[in-house]
Amino acid sequence: MPPHPRLLRRARRIVLSLAVATAALTPLSARADQPSRPAGGPVLVRTENGWVRGETTTEGRQFLGISYAQAPVGDLRWRAPRPAAKWKGVKDATRYGNYCAQNTYWAPGYDKQHTTEDCLDVNVYAPPPGPGGRHRGKLPVMVWIHGGGNIGGAGRDIVPDTFARRTHTVVVTLNYRLGAAGFLTLPGTTGNFALLDQQQALRWVRANIGHFGGDRTRVTLAGESAGGSAVCAQLASPGSRGLYRAAIIQSGVFGDCAGATRKKAVADGIAFAAKLGCTEPAGAADCLRAKPTKEILDAQRGTGPDLWRTTVGGRELPLQPADAFASGHAARVPVMNGANSKEGLVFAYDSFDRWGTPLSADTYPKALTSTFGEETGTRALDRYPLGAYDRPGYAYAAAFGDHLFACPALRINPRLAERGAVYAYEFADRTSPWFASLPQHSDFNFGATHAAELNYLFKPYGRSADLNTEQHTLSAQMTAYWGSFLHGSPPHAKGQEAMPEQGFRPGRVLQLRTASAGGNAATTTLRAEHHCGLWDAAPDAVRLRGTP
The missing domain is CATH 3.40.50.1820 (Alpha/Beta hydrolase fold, catalytic domain)
Structure with a gap:
C-alpha cells in the first residue's frame, strides 16, 4: 500500500x-x-x-x-x-x-x-x-x-x-x-x-x-x-x-x-x-x-x-x-541525474522529533508499516535494523530516503540512458551545514539530507553557507562538475574522477565527498547500500512505474 x-x-x-x-x-x-x-x-x-x-x-x-x-x-x-x-x-x-x-x-x-x-x-x-x-x-x-x-x-x-x-x-x-x-x-x-x-x-x-x-x-x-x-x-x-x-x-x-x-x-x-x-x-x-x-x-x-x-x-x-x-x-x-546520500533525515525529523515525539525502539516498527504498508514495512525492518543506527529516527530516515529518492534515481538511470547520455552522482558530505529552517542546536545529525547540495553550488536565499576548508574545496569541485556540463562536456573537475556516463559504465555513480571522507570516487555499490532490491519491488513503486 x-x-x-x-x-x-x-x-x-x-x-x-x-x-x-x-x-x-x-x-x-x-x-x-x-x-x-x-x-x-x-x-x-x-x-x-x-x-x-x-x-x-x-x-x-x-x-x-x-x-x-x-x-x-x-x-x-x-x-x-x-x-x-x-x-x-x-x-x-x-x-x-x-x-x-x-x-x-x-x-x-x-x-x-x-x-x-x-x-x-x-x-x-x-x-x-x-x-x-x-x-x-x-x-x-x-x-x-x-x-x-x-x-x-x-x-x-x-x-x-x-x-x-x-x-x-x-x-x-x-x-x-x-x-x-x-x-x-x-x-x-x-x-x-x-x-x-x-x-x-x-x-x-x-x-x-x-x-x-x-x-x-x-x-x-x-x-x-x-x-x-x-x-x-x-x-x-x-x-x-x-x-x-x-x-x-x-x-x-x-x-x-x-x-x-x-x-x-x-x-x-x-x-x-x-x-x-x-x-x-x-x-x-x-x-x-x-x-x-x-x-x-x-x-x-x-x-x-x-x-x-x-x-x-x-x-x-x-x-x-x-x-x-x-x-x-x-x-x-x-x-x-543524482540524489543525496541521506535524503530522508530531515523528513524523519519533521515527522517525529520536531513535534517532541521521537521514535523509540517500540514505535519504530509501527512507523515503518504505517508508512510503507504491512508487508513492505516488515521487510524494511529486517533491512534497517535498529542495531545498525545510533537512534530509531536515523533508521527510519534511511528507509524513507532510500525509498523516495536514492533508489528511484538509480532506477531511472538505465531508462534515461535509452535516449541519450546520462551522468550519475550522489552528494555524500555527511557534515554538510544545516538549513535555516532547522534548529541549529538540535542533536539530530542532518548531514547530506534533502537539498543539502544547494549550499555547495549556490547561495540559497542569498546566504553563503559556512563551509570549512574541506567543504570549500568540495564546493569548488562540484561547481566545476556542473560548470563543465553547462559548457557542453562530460562533467569533470581538475584532478578528479569524471562523472560516469551510464551508457558506458552502467550502475557506476560518482560520490561527492570531502577529502577526509575519501574524496570524490565512483562506486558500483549504491544499489546494495540503499537496499534498492526491496524498494524496486514495493507495491507503490510498481504502481508509480505504470503507464496511464
Missing part, C-alpha cells in the same frame, strides 16, 4: 520548506529579499518586449523580475500562458517580482499568504564582462526551476550570481504557477499549466538571452526537488523539444517522475472545484475563474499530497516520463 497520507503530508511540507529556505545561518551577503548589494551603476538591455534596467553587483550583472508571460488572471486562469506584452520606456529590473499565489509556512519570506497571480517573471544573472567590457562569444545558459512541492517557492529562492561568475555562464531563475493555479485539471482544460509556464520561460530565453550575453543554442534546464521532477517531465514533454540542449535533475526522480493519469486528475479537479461551490463539471473552470485567489488558496489547505502534480495522457505529457525514456519518446539530450 502507498505511504500513510499523514506522513506524506508532512513530507510534502518539509520539501516545500527546505526548497525555499536552504542555507546555514551565516551572515547575509545581502538582504534576504534581494541578492547582492549593487557595486556599480545601472545596466540597460533591450529585450524583445522593451528596455530593462538592471544593475551591476560584486559578482556581475543582474536583472530581476522581468515578465516572460502575461498575468494569468481572469479569463487567462487555467489557460496556456501568453507571451508578455511589449512596454514603452525602460522597465526597472532591480527588484524581484511577485511571489506566485501560495499559502503560508515557516520559511523566511513565506510567513503570509501570497495572493498575487501576476508573477510569471524571470531573473537573469550574468558574470562580469571581460577586458574591454565584452565576453569572448556568447556564454552557456542554465535555466533553474525551483522546488517547493509544486505548492510553494519562487525563483528568488536561490541566488546563483557567484555560480554564474565561477562557471562563466548566464543563469536564469523563474517563477511558475503553483498548486491549483498550476496543476488543476478540469473538463475542457489541458492541466499542466506549470509545465506550460516553464516552456514559455524557455521560449523567452531563446528569444532574449543573447541580449544578456547568453547563447540560445546552449541552454541547460536544471532543477532540484519538485524543480528536478519538472525537468524530468520536460524531458518527456513534446512542447519543450528544441528549447534546451542538456538537463540536470537534482533529487527530483521521486516516484519515477510519475504524474497522475488524466482520468484521476480530472476526477480530483472536479472534487476540488465542488469544494468551492463549482459543482457542474462542464462549467467548473469558468466558475473557478470568478473566484478570488484567497478563496482558492484556502481550499488548498489540507489537500492530499498527490493532488498537485503533472497530468499524463494529453499532448503536454503523453506518456509517464519513465516510459517515455525507455521507449525513446523523450528529448535526446545529455542529462546529469
Whole structure:
C-alpha cells in the first residue's frame, strides 16, 4: 500500500520548506529579499518586449523580475500562458517580482499568504564582462526551476550570481504557477499549466538571452526537488523539444517522475472545484475563474499530497516520463541525474522529533508499516535494523530516503540512458551545514539530507553557507562538475574522477565527498547500500512505474 497520507503530508511540507529556505545561518551577503548589494551603476538591455534596467553587483550583472508571460488572471486562469506584452520606456529590473499565489509556512519570506497571480517573471544573472567590457562569444545558459512541492517557492529562492561568475555562464531563475493555479485539471482544460509556464520561460530565453550575453543554442534546464521532477517531465514533454540542449535533475526522480493519469486528475479537479461551490463539471473552470485567489488558496489547505502534480495522457505529457525514456519518446539530450546520500533525515525529523515525539525502539516498527504498508514495512525492518543506527529516527530516515529518492534515481538511470547520455552522482558530505529552517542546536545529525547540495553550488536565499576548508574545496569541485556540463562536456573537475556516463559504465555513480571522507570516487555499490532490491519491488513503486 502507498505511504500513510499523514506522513506524506508532512513530507510534502518539509520539501516545500527546505526548497525555499536552504542555507546555514551565516551572515547575509545581502538582504534576504534581494541578492547582492549593487557595486556599480545601472545596466540597460533591450529585450524583445522593451528596455530593462538592471544593475551591476560584486559578482556581475543582474536583472530581476522581468515578465516572460502575461498575468494569468481572469479569463487567462487555467489557460496556456501568453507571451508578455511589449512596454514603452525602460522597465526597472532591480527588484524581484511577485511571489506566485501560495499559502503560508515557516520559511523566511513565506510567513503570509501570497495572493498575487501576476508573477510569471524571470531573473537573469550574468558574470562580469571581460577586458574591454565584452565576453569572448556568447556564454552557456542554465535555466533553474525551483522546488517547493509544486505548492510553494519562487525563483528568488536561490541566488546563483557567484555560480554564474565561477562557471562563466548566464543563469536564469523563474517563477511558475503553483498548486491549483498550476496543476488543476478540469473538463475542457489541458492541466499542466506549470509545465506550460516553464516552456514559455524557455521560449523567452531563446528569444532574449543573447541580449544578456547568453547563447540560445546552449541552454541547460536544471532543477532540484519538485524543480528536478519538472525537468524530468520536460524531458518527456513534446512542447519543450528544441528549447534546451542538456538537463540536470537534482533529487527530483521521486516516484519515477510519475504524474497522475488524466482520468484521476480530472476526477480530483472536479472534487476540488465542488469544494468551492463549482459543482457542474462542464462549467467548473469558468466558475473557478470568478473566484478570488484567497478563496482558492484556502481550499488548498489540507489537500492530499498527490493532488498537485503533472497530468499524463494529453499532448503536454503523453506518456509517464519513465516510459517515455525507455521507449525513446523523450528529448535526446545529455542529462546529469543524482540524489543525496541521506535524503530522508530531515523528513524523519519533521515527522517525529520536531513535534517532541521521537521514535523509540517500540514505535519504530509501527512507523515503518504505517508508512510503507504491512508487508513492505516488515521487510524494511529486517533491512534497517535498529542495531545498525545510533537512534530509531536515523533508521527510519534511511528507509524513507532510500525509498523516495536514492533508489528511484538509480532506477531511472538505465531508462534515461535509452535516449541519450546520462551522468550519475550522489552528494555524500555527511557534515554538510544545516538549513535555516532547522534548529541549529538540535542533536539530530542532518548531514547530506534533502537539498543539502544547494549550499555547495549556490547561495540559497542569498546566504553563503559556512563551509570549512574541506567543504570549500568540495564546493569548488562540484561547481566545476556542473560548470563543465553547462559548457557542453562530460562533467569533470581538475584532478578528479569524471562523472560516469551510464551508457558506458552502467550502475557506476560518482560520490561527492570531502577529502577526509575519501574524496570524490565512483562506486558500483549504491544499489546494495540503499537496499534498492526491496524498494524496486514495493507495491507503490510498481504502481508509480505504470503507464496511464
